[in-house]
Amino acid sequence: MRTVLLLAALIVVAVALPSEDQIKSQFADFVHKYNKVYTADEFQTRYNNFKASLARSEKLQATSTSAQFGITKFSDLSVDEFKNTILMRNPIVQAEKPLIPTTTLIAPGAPATFDWRDKGAVTAVKDQEQCGSCWAFSASEAIESAWILKGHATATTIDLSPQQIVDCDTIDGVQGCNGGFTSSAYEYIIQAGGQEQIKDYPYTGENGQCAFKAQDVDAKISAYTTIAKDETALSGTLSTTGPLSICLDAEHWQNYASGVLSNLQCCPLLKCQMDHCVQLVGYNSTASPPYWIVRNSWNTDWGLDGYIWLEMGKNTCGLTNDVTWPTSD
Numbered sequence: 056m057r058t059v060l061l062l063a064a065l066i067v068v069a070v071a072l073p074s075e076d077q078i079k080s081q082f083a084d085f086v087h088k089y090n091k092v093y094t095a096d097e098f099q100t101r102y103n104n105f106k107a108s109l110a111r112s113e114k115l116q117a118t119s120t121s122a123q124f125g126i127t128k129f130s131d132l133s134v135d136e137f138k139n140t141i142l143m144r145n146p147i148v149q150a151e152k153p154l155i156p157t158t159t160l161i162a163p164g165a166p167a168t169f170d171w172r173d174k175g176a177v178t179a180v181k182d183q184e185q186c187g188s189c190w191a192f193s194a195s196e197a198i199e200s201a202w203i204l205k206g207h208a209t210a211t212t213i214d215l216s217p218q219q220i221v222d223c224d225t226i227d228g229v230q231g232c233n234g235g236f237t238s239s240a241y242e243y244i245i246q247a248g249g250q251e252q253i254k255d256y257p258y259t260g261e262n263g264q265c266a267f268k269a270q271d272v273d274a275k276i277s278a279y280t281t282i283a284k285d286e287t288a289l290s291g292t293l294s295t296t297g298p299l300s301i302c303l304d305a306e307h308w309q310n311y312a313s314g315v316l317s318n319l320q321c322c323p324l325l326k327c328q329m330d331h332c333v334q335l336v337g338y339n340s341t342a343s344p345p346y347w348i349v350r351n352s353w354n355t356d357w358g359l360d361g362y363i364w365l366e367m368g369k370n371t372c373g374l375t376n377d378v379t380w381p382t383s384d
Contacts (some may be wrong), residue, residue: 081126089128089356112310115320121344121366122314128356131310138330141353142188146330149310151163157376160367162291169294170348171335177298177336180361182321183217184260186232190302191220192352194240194381195331196202197300198250200334201272202384204297208232213280215274216256223247223265231262234310237332241279241381248340251273273321275337275383281317282378286368289375290338297335301349305331308351315346315357328374335374338367347374 061071073081073174082105085091093101108131112124129137138144138365142374161167179200180280183192202208221231224243229235244250256266277313293299304327307320321327337348346364365371 056253059201061226073109073336078109080146081105081109085126085130089093091131096153104131106134107356108310118319119314119317122316122320122364123312124310125312126309127312128353132244132309134306136310138306139160141183141187141188141309142184142330142344143189143303143332144330145231145234158368159287160290160345162289162294164252165290165294168337168339169204169246169290169342171200171293171298172336175210176203177334177350179256179269180350180355181217181352183352184258185223186260187234187261188221188232189352190219190229190237190332191217191224191240193300193302193334194220194237194244195250196352197237197298197332197379198241198244198276198381198383201276201381205383207274207383213274214253216251216253216258218253218258218263218264219247219251219256219267220244222263223267232260234330237278237302238281241379242277244276244381245278248272253358276381279379279381284356284375284378286370288374289335289378290376292338292380293335296380298334298350300332300379300381301374302329302332303372303374304328305333305372308363310359311358311363315342315364315366316346316371317344317366318371321372327376329373329377332377333363335378340367347371349374 115124195217199213220240226239229239250274251271255271304322333352336350345367349363
């Protein structure tokens with residue numbers, strides 16, 4: 056069923072810049088669909104951002120044979136707003152993206168296709184809202200999966216709190232909604248003695264005072280591992296260990312609608328600004344082009360029900376540059 060739904064999602068119309076009247080009609084539909092509310096002073100700015108977003112989508116579409124770009128729930132944001140409110144305002148690191156593609160996509164013994172969702176190790180897609188807390192979500196999702204795979208919970212009974220990490224992690228100068236490190240999040244959870252669930256420590260989408268309660272801890276980790284920057288090895292690690300946390304360059308995800316995002320739509324000038332952290336849950340090496348399955352934290356009304364596909368073998372968006380996995384007892 057999932058395959059049918061995802062293939063259906065690929066049947067979209069590429070965006071070509073329409074007439075002014077058509078843009079106004081599309082903007083009205085956009086406002087209605089996403090329940091946007093603007094002040095009178097703000098309306099024209101949002102409309103102008105929307106027009107600029109359509110132009111960017113058209114430009115990106117011209118470079119793509121496998122991904123579709125168009126109107127998304129972020130189409131009324133400027134590029135700078137998207138970077139500063141959805142991505143991490145303070146990116147992790149700027150790293151060189153390998154120029155030599157990987158020719159061997161799958162590690163020896165690894166299956167040709169793999170998806171941890173089919174094995175019950177991935178919780179529901181969440182929404183970080185307009186807060187650069189992706190690093191806290193990515194770490195929480197990895198901890199959830201590790202806890203599930205140890206037999207302590209199921210994907211429907213564990214829902215860990217990213218807000219605890221946003222509010223309480225001060226290691227290495229992390230800045231909550233302005234950005235942080237998954238490694239720092241793991242270290243904080245180890246030091247704190249565990250992580251609460253969202254029901255006990257609700258998500259607010261903004262920085263707050265630490266209100267951690269040790270008696271409400273529902274999951275623990277004892278260590279974490281940084282994985283080698285190699286896509287071939289990555290398939291073996293992913294399929295045998297569990298879903299992985301990855302941090303990458305998501306600048307052009309603002310306009311992503313569906314399909315396989317290629318190397319051409321990421322990392323300008325071959326530099327990857329590590330401004331977003333997500334969860335790698337699977338891959339399909341038999342597709343054309345082959346792709347990694349990546350879970351995002353922008354709710355299910357973005358991308359492929361909250362997911363994005365990234366082309367395999369090209370280190371697309373710098374996906375191998377920061378890969379981690381927590382260990383649960």
